[in-house]
Every structure is written in structure tokens, then in C-alpha cells.
Amino acid sequence: MSLRGWLALARRTGRIAEPAAPRPAGPAGEARADTGILAGSVQVRHVDAGSCNGCEIEVAAAFGPVHDGERYGARLVASPRHADVVLVTGVVTRNMAEPLRRTVDATPRPRLVVAMGDCARDCGAFAGGYGVVGAVKDVVDVDLEIPGCPPRPEAVVEALRTVTRR
Amino acid sequence: MSGEVRVVVAVVLQTVVVVVAAPFLVGVLRQVRARWEGRVGQGLLQPWRDLVKLARKEPLQANGSTVVAWVAPVVVLGSGLLLAALVPTVTTAGPARLPADLFVVVSVLLVGTVALGLLGLDAGSAFGGMGSSRHLTIAALVEPTVLLAVYALSVPVGSTALGPIVEGRLADPGRVVAPAGVLAVVALAIAVVAETARIPVDNPSTHLELTMVHEAMVLESSGRDLAAVELGSWLRLSVLLALVANLVVPWGVATAGDGPGLPALAVGVVAVVVKTAVSGVLLATAEVFMAKLRLFRVPELLTGSFVLAFLAVTGSYVIG
Numbered sequence: 170m171s172l173r174g175w176l177a178l179a180r181r182t183g184r185i186a187e188p189a190a191p192r193p194a195g196p197a198g199e200a201r202a203d204t205g206i207l208a209g210s211v212q213v214r215h216v217d218a219g220s221c222n223g224c225e226i227e228v229a230a231a232f233g234p235v236h237d238g239e240r241y242g243a244r245l246v247a248s249p250r251h252a253d254v255v256l257v258t259g260v261v262t263r264n265m266a267e268p269l270r271r272t273v274d275a276t277p278r279p280r281l282v283v284a285m286g287d288c289a290r291d292c293g294a295f296a297g298g299y300g301v302v303g304a305v306k307d308v309v310d311v312d313l314e315i316p317g318c319p320p321r322p323e324a325v326v327e328a329l330r331t332v333t334r335r
Numbered sequence: 336m337s338g339e340v341r342v343v344v345a346v347v348l349q350t351v352v353v354v355v356a357a358p359f360l361v362g363v364l365r366q367v368r369a370r371w372e373g374r375v376g377q378g379l380l381q382p383w384r385d386l387v388k389l390a391r392k393e394p395l396q397a398n399g400s401t402v403v404a405w406v407a408p409v410v411v412l413g414s415g416l417l418l419a420a421l422v423p424t425v426t427t428a429g430p431a432r433l434p435a436d437l438f439v440v441v442s443v444l445l446v447g448t449v450a451l452g453l454l455g456l457d458a459g460s461a462f463g464g465m466g467s468s469r470h471l472t473i474a475a476l477v478e479p480t481v482l483l484a485v486y487a488l489s490v491p492v493g494s495t496a497l498g499p500i501v502e503g504r505l506a507d508p509g510r511v512v513a514p515a516g517v518l519a520v521v522a523l524a525i526a527v528v529a530e531t532a533r534i535p536v537d538n539p540s541t542h543l544e545l546t547m548v549h550e551a552m553v554l555e556s557s558g559r560d561l562a563a564v565e566l567g568s569w570l571r572l573s574v575l576l577a578l579v580a581n582l583v584v585p586w587g588v589a590t591a592g593d594g595p596g597l598p599a600l601a602v603g604v605v606a607v608v609v610k611t612a613v614s615g616v617l618l619a620t621a622e623v624f625m626a627k628l629r630l631f632r633v634p635e636l637l638t639g640s641f642v643l644a645f646l647a648v649t650g651s652y653v654i655g
Contacts, residue, residue, distance in 0.1 A: 175624055185373035206391045210384040240375040242384065247542045247550060250395060250557035253388075277395045277557045 214252035220259025231325040353419035358382035367619035394558030397458040407454035408563035414447030415570030426589035427498035455552030466551025476637040487519040487647035515650035525640035580610035
């Protein structure tokens with residue numbers, strides 16, 4: 170497409186983002202007073218501990234132009250050292266149990282661990298599998314859970330908004 | 336107020352303005368990009384929120400990292416602050432003992448560049464080392480271009496200090512459109528884009544480690560160390576962008592000749608904020624329609640800018 174084509178496309182499309190939903194009630198991490206400094210700015214490191222990639226598509230959608238999680242101050246980052254929230258998807262498989270522990274250890278405090286999807290919460294369809302160590306809470310401490318198989322992007326954005334409080 | 340005091344006031348004011356405005360400039364760049372993509376965007380305040388939060392977090396250091404892990408961020412920030420004080424953004428006045436000379440400015444830039452390179456190597460991770468190697472390769476190609484381009488601009492003025500160069504263009508606007516001047520500014524603009532890790536040389540918002548340059552070096556930094564590195568890089572971006580804007584549109588900058596009094600400084604602040612914001616919008620818009628160059632194509636782009644700078648030097652001697 171030519172440059173003019175791109176410009177016309179951008180003008181025609183305008184704003185794709187959905188209108189902002191009202192702020193979810195109740196600050197999250199209610200039990201965690203130390204997460205107050207995360208208000209307004211939350212960096213998210215996503216860890217796939219053994220997911221079927223259904224949740225990954227929803228994470229991508231939550232930060233895509235339509236749901237635009239970034240407008241609430243949440244942002245995906247490339248390193249756990251930059252992160253405040255570790256977003257874990259999928260059951261924890263044998264090969265990912267130790268990397269998951271190390272990723273959480275590499276995240277500076279105050280930090281939150283969010284288990285996203287039914288597999289991360291209680292192993293879902295993969296319960297009892299030979300390669301499965303357990304749910305995320307069996308390996309690291311979990312602060313927040315997002316139910317669903319997979320959770321809708323709105324649910325992901327809503328959970329992160331309870332942390333950013335925007 | 337005596338002249339000496341006025342100069343100090345002007346330089347302090349200039350530094351404060353750049354430090355306060357630098358995160359906002361990054362906010363403008365991200366916001367413009369978001370709007371082109373049909374997003375709402377995170378707002379102009381977001382980089383400041385990120386900085387404040389990072390400064391309050393516990394800094395973690397990787398196993399086996401050395402003293403470099405906390406010294407390098409301070410050096411990067413220091414070099415950014417020094418650039419903000421030296422380079423004429425709000426005012427062309429500068430302390431007489433430490434002139435904003437071409438070689439001083441390029442050295443200060445290089446100190447920050449090398450500190451960042453060492454920071455990437457320190458933790459011993461594969462991606463950090465890869466990023467440092469790329470970063471220093473690019474720096475080795477960029478610095479000669481910066482030197483040559485500013486040298487070409489200095490020929491008609493007869494001084495290699497940046498202040499008189501900007502003042503010279505203000506006094507004789509014909510220089511802004513002179514062929515040698517245009518070539519030099521284009522070469523400098525390309526060098527600035529490479530130096531500040533923007534598209535097409537580096538992608539500041541990438542999550543793919545294999546394509547990272549700047550981001551790969553800071554992967555192991557956290558908390559206030561990361562805040563210092565980020566602010567240092569943003570200062571460098573703002574100062575260099577403001578310098579290019581001042582060379583292209585020199586009007587409004589507070590000159591050393593008028594003392595510079597408070598009214599002139601106020602005009603200078605407004606002028607530089609407007610100029611830099613406009614050039615930031617243009618830069619972000621250009622980035623949206625461009626892809627990052629393959630790493631092995633980057634030297635071609637930088638060689639091209641070096642050739643432009645070389646032609647500018649030749650041209651400024653031949654046709655003035």
C-alpha cells in the first residue's frame with residue numbers, strides 16, 4: 170500500500186478502541202497494602218507455564234488496539250526485572266516449574282502473581298497429566314486469579330485495572 | 336544581576352526544563368503512535384508515572400553482577416544531565432569554563448554510550464552482550480557522522496561551540512537553507528535517530544529479544560537503576576531532538592548576547608517546548624509508517640549519513 174493509502178486507512182478507521190468500561194470496584198490485592206505504589210503504572214511479564222496458547226491469544230487481544238490495556242497504565246514488558254505483575258497462563262509443567270520460580274524471584278518487590286485461566290487456577294482439562302506438576306498456586310504464591318477457559322480479554326483488562334486502579 | 340549569574344541561572348533553568356519535559360516528550364511519541372494505531376493511548380503522564388514507581392521499587396541485581404550494575408546507570412543519567420546543561424536548547428549561553436564545544440558534547444555522549452554498553456555486558460546474559468555489541472557497533476558508525484556534521488555547521492561560524500552555531504543561524508537565516516547546512520542537518524538527524532535507538536535503527540517498543548539493541552542492554556536492570564537508565568536515555572533523546580529543531584528553526588532561543596534576561600528565557604522555554612513537541616510528533620508519525628531495518632542494513636544507512644556529512648564539510652569550504 171502506498172503512503173497515501175496508509176494515511177487514508179488511518180483516517181477512515183479512526184479509533185478502534187472500545188469505550189472504557191467503568192473502573193472495577195474495590196482495589197485489588199486488597200490484602201496487599203504494599204502494592205499501592207503500583208497505582209497508575211503496572212508492567213506485566215507474561216509467563217507461559219504450559220498453556221495451550223488459548224490464553225496467549227486473549228493476552229494479545231487485551232493489549233491490542235480494541236481493548237487497549239495500555240490506556241489504564243498496564244504494559245507488557247520483556248523482562249521480569251522490569252515487571253510488577255507476573256501473569257502466568259497454563260498448567261505448570263515439569264520443565265516450567267523451576268523457570269517459573271526463578272522468574273518470580275527475579276521480579277522486584279512489591280510484585281503480584283496473577284494466575285490466568287482455568288488451567289493456571291486448578292489444572293483444568295490437564296489435571297492428572299503425566300507432565301503436569303500442578304496449578305500455579307502449587308509452585309508460587311498467587312495473588313489474583315482470572316477464571317475462564319480462556320478468560321475474555323475484558324476480564325484480563327479488568328483484573329489488571331484493579332492493580333493499576335485507573 | 337551580573338552576566339555570570341545570569342548565565343548560571345539560564346543553564347540551571349535549561350537543565351530543569353529538559354529534565355521535566357523529557358518524559359513528556361516520550362509520552363508524546365507513544366501517544367502519537369497509539370493514535371495512529373487506533374488506540375486510546377496511555378496519556379502523556381505515563382512515563383513520569385513509570386519513573387516514580389520504578390524509583391520506589393526494590394532494585395534487584397543479577398547473580399554475579401558487579402559494581403558496574405549500579406554505577407553505569409548513574410553515569411548514563413549523569414551524561415544525560417550534562418548534555419541537558421551543555422547543548423543549547425533553551426539558551427545559547429553557557430559557562431565559559433566548560434564550553435558546549437563539539438568535542439566536549441560528543442565525548443559526553445560517548446561516556447553515556449560506553450556506560451550503557453558495559454551495563455549490558457555486566458550481568459553476563461546472552462541478550463545483554465548481544466545488545467552491547469550491536470550498540471557499540473552503531474555508536475562507532477554514528478559518532479564520526481555527528482562530529483563531521485557539526486564540524487560542517489561550524490565552518491561558516493568559525494567556532495566549534497554549539498551555542499555560536501545556533502546564534503549564527505539566527506543572525507543569518509540564509510544559512511538554514513544553504514546546501515551545506517541542509518546536508519549537515521540531514522546527516523545529523525539520521526545520526527540522532529540512530530544514537531537515540533529509534534526506528535529504523537532500533538525499535539523502542541519491541542518484545543523480541545533477537546531484534547533488540549537498547550532494550551537488550553537494560554533487560555537485567557530493575558528499580559531505581561532502570562529509572563536512571565531510562566531517564567538518561569530520554570534526556571539524550573530530548574536534547575538531541577531539541578538541538579536538531581534549534582538548528583532547523585533557530586528562532587526563539589535565548590541568545591547569550593541579551594544576557595539572557597528572564598523574558599528572553601521564558602520565550603526560549605516556550606519556543607523549545609513547541610519545537611521539540613512538533614519534531615516529536617513528526618518523528619513518531621514517520622516511525623509508524625516505517626519498519627525497523629535489518630541489522631546488517633543499518634551500516635548502509637549510517638554510511639549514507641556519513642557521506643552526507645562529508646559532502647557538507649566539502650561543500651561548506653567550496654561554496655560556503
